Amino acid sequence: MRYAILLLGAPYSHQASHSALRFAHALLARGHSLDAVFFYHDGVQNAARLAAPPQDERHVVDEWIALHAEHGTSLEVCIAAALRRGLLDEREAARHGKSGHSIDAPFELTGLGQLIDLGQRCDRLITFAP
Amino acid sequence: MTSHFSSDLLVILRHGPHGSSLLRDGLDAALVAAAFGQRVSLLFMGEGVMALVDDQQPDPLGQKGTSATIEMLSMYDIEAILVEQTALELFGLTPDELMLPVRLLTGATLSTLPTSHRLVLTF
Numbered sequence: 001m002r003y004a005i006l007l008l009g010a011p012y013s014h015q016a017s018h019s020a021l022r023f024a025h026a027l028l029a030r031g032h033s034l035d036a037v038f039f040y041h042d043g044v045q046n047a048a049r050l051a052a053p054p055q056d057e058r059h060v061v062d063e064w065i066a067l068h069a070e071h072g073t074s075l076e077v078c079i080a081a082a083l084r085r086g087l088l089d090e091r092e093a094a095r096h097g098k099s100g101h102s103i104d105a106p107f108e109l110t111g112l113g114q115l116i117d118l119g120q121r122c123d124r125l126i127t128f129a130p
Numbered sequence: 131m132t133s134h135f136s137s138d139l140l141v142i143l144r145h146g147p148h149g150s151s152l153l154r155d156g157l158d159a160a161l162v163a164a165a166f167g168q169r170v171s172l173l174f175m176g177e178g179v180m181a182l183v184d185d186q187q188p189d190p191l192g193q194k195g196t197s198a199t200i201e202m203l204s205m206y207d208i209e210a211i212l213v214e215q216t217a218l219e220l221f222g223l224t225p226d227e228l229m230l231p232v233r234l235l236t237g238a239t240l241s242t243l244p245t246s247h248r249l250v251l252t253f
Contacts, residue, residue, distance in 0.1 A: 041152060112158060
């Protein structure tokens with residue numbers, strides 16, 4: 001089956017990110033595919049390039065990047081939710097006159113239309129919320 | 131009975147309108163889906179029913195609030211505004227205290243609602 005995940009929770013604040021990662025690996029291990037993870041609401045914090053958790057804790061941001069590298073899952077971040085929370089890629093940072101950027105590839109800033117499209121395209125869209 | 135409410139997308143709103151932005155983000159997703167031509171149903175559950183209370187004044191909270199968006203729903207052809215009746219009663223509300231006409235759902239009609247929608251998003 002083709003899956004997509006909608007993630008609404010920030011890492012280190014809520015269980016949602018951890019559960020979403022576990023679910024992602026479980027479905028891939030069973031031979032399904034994961035087209036995309038869509039980060040919305042506080043879930044956009046999962047894309048923070050500058051996240052620096054203590055060494056004895058999981059690096060959730062890096063785990064998403066690894067998921068993309070190993071399985072080609074696209075990592076789509078709602079642009080409106082991200083900009084509000086100070087999460088900007090290089091292009092948006094330049095557009096808004098900011099001196100640094102906080103989102104990098106493979107995370108991509110995109111619109112909510114992409115979430116609706118995923119819902120139509122995939123067999124299952126699973127929400128992980130705080 | 132449930133086929134009566136069938137549409138492409140069901141958005142479930144179960145958080146209050148001002149304690150977090152989850153309800154607002156859910157409404158935004160519903161509007162985008164409607165703008166993309168999807169038939170959308172909204173289900174207000176639990177604290178989510180508070181978003182429907184008429185004459186809200188979100189300004190003192192420093193928030194935009196959700197009532198302006200809810201007033202726009204019909205412009206987006208979102209006509210299926212469904213409400214968990216038990217939640218409404220729990221908050222001591224009656225349908226005539228709400229800002230727009232709604233359909234009250236209970237029991238089996240409520241629990242089978244997700245099965246009549248291809249996609250369900252829960253906020």
